[in-house]
Amino acid sequence: MAPTAVNGASSEHQHEVARRPPARAAATPPVDLDTARASLRLALPEPGSKYSQDDEWCVVAEPDGSWGEYRFHDYDRIFRVPGLYEKIFYDVLACDSPRFMVGLLRDALDAEGAGANTLRVLDLGAGNGIMAEELAAIGVPYAVGVDILPEARDAAHRDRPGLYADYHVADLTALPAAERDELAAHRLNALTVVAALGFGDIPPQAFRTAYDLVDDGGWIVLTIKDAFLQDTDTTGFGGMIGESIRSGALEVVRRERFQHRLATDRSPLLYEGIVARKRGPLAG
Ligand SMILES: C[S@@+](CC[C@H](N)C(=O)[O-])C[C@H]1O[C@@H](n2cnc3c(N)ncnc32)[C@H](O)[C@@H]1O
Numbered sequence: 710m711a712p713t714a715v716n717g718a719s720s721e722h723q724h725e726v727a728r729r730p731p732a733r734a735a736a737t738p739p740v741d742l743d744t745a746r747a748s749l750r751l752a753l754p755e756p757g758s759k760y761s762q763d764d765e766w767c768v769v770a771e772p773d774g775s776w777g778e779y780r781f782h783d784y785d786r787i788f789r790v791p792g793l794y795e796k797i798f799y800d801v802l803a804c805d806s807p808r809f810m811v812g813l814l815r816d817a818l819d820a821e822g823a824g825a826n827t828l829r830v831l832d833l834g835a836g837n838g839i840m841a842e843e844l845a846a847i848g849v850p851y852a853v854g855v856d857i858l859p860e861a862r863d864a865a866h867r868d869r870p871g872l873y874a875d876y877h878v879a880d881l882t883a884l885p886a887a888e889r890d891e892l893a894a895h896r897l898n899a900l901t902v903v904a905a906l907g908f909g910d911i912p913p914q915a916f917r918t919a920y921d922l923v924d925d926g927g928w929i930v931l932t933i934k935d936a937f938l939q940d941t942d943t944t945g946f947g948g949m950i951g952e953s954i955r956s957g958a959l960e961v962v963r964r965e966r967f968q969h970r971l972a973t974d975r976s977p978l979l980y981e982g983i984v985a986r987k988r989g990p991l992a993g
Contacts, residue, residue: 742868746792751801752776753973762908765973767797782909784836788864794837804970806904806932810982811843814901814930817962817984825849828928831897832873833881833919834905838865841872844901853895855879855919881915892922899928900987904969904980906933906946913945917991927987929959932969932980949993958989 750770754760768776769790779787779797787793798804818825825848832840835854844852854865854876862876875895879888900923905911920929937946938954953959962984969980 740791742792742795745790746795746800749790749792749796751796753801756974759974760972762972762978767801767973769793785858785860788837788858788860791864791868794864798970802970802973803968804904805967806969806980806982807839807843809967810901810903810930810932810984811840811847813963813965813982813984814928815847817928820962828899829853829895829897830899830901831855831892831895831919831922833900833902833916834911835865835873835876836861836905838869838872840901840903841865842869845872851895853877853892853897855881855892881918882912884918889918889922896924897922897927898924899930901930903930903932906931907937907944908934913949916946917949920987920991923987925987925989929985929987930983932982935966935979935981938981945993949991952992953989954983954985956989956992958987958991960986960988962986
């Protein structure tokens with residue numbers, strides 16, 4: 710079939726295009742993340758409406774001109790669209806957790822005279838690699854990602870290639886022994902779990918499995934809703950993390966309440982940010 714002129718291409722140019730191998734002519738050029746992010750259009754529910762964090766949603770303009778609804782917990786669908794995660798959570802809802810928590814980690818390392826260049830991090834709930842980018846920026850040389858979704862791994866490789874030494878798609882509540890050994894072989898001395906505990910995401914048992922993969926004395930960096938750490942908590946985190954802090958198994962080095970992001974009604978969502986040393990097994 711003769712090539713069709715596009716964007717005013719000359720007939721001479723058309724002739725050159727026609728001589729190219731078909732595979733190259735059909736290839737879609739990779740889209741730069743910032744360009745993809747800037748080109749997306751989305752709308753939030755009306756400001757007066759209130760949703761629980763598990764139920765928040767927005768609508769996004771699709772390439773065919775229709776509007777598609779995305780629940781925020783449909784990470785698989787969100788990660789498939791380059792730039793959509795960053796557009797929703799960073800550009801519109803001002804998420805700050807990875808930057809804030811890596812800053813807290815850097816301060817804690819500095820205070821103890823420890824170098825970021827010694828860290829070998831397990832990043833649980835790694836998503837599309839924003840934590841790995843922040844960790845690399847302070848000089849962490851080695852990070853291994855774990856997420857339950859293949860779409861998260863694919864997005865990390867697509868949007869932030871080369872930042873993870875390894876990336877496992879795994880359910881840590883049922884980790885096969887062989888995969889546990891593969892993760893242990895990375896000799897991990899730090900765990901980061903940012904914006905990923907609770908709310909139907911990472912359950913206590915998966916956190917425990919990841920924690921057990923970290924050396925004694927290792928660094929534990931996590932964000933969590935403060936209500937999950939209280940005696941009244943029913944999620945299991947209060948008994949496990951709250952009790953471990955009280956017993957000293959988890960030695961808190963830095964703990965700050967901070968604004969994770971805005972909710973869709975523009976009210977602040979506050980989390981506890983904790984940087985701690987692993988001094989023993991988790992309670993419970
Ligand atoms: C809000 S995103 C945060 C991603 C990343 N930590 C960041 O701060 O950019 C939550 C991530 O947790 C992952 N996740 C949810 N449940 C999980 C589970 N049971 N095990 C591992 N990852 C899980 C999701 O797939 C998603 O990538």
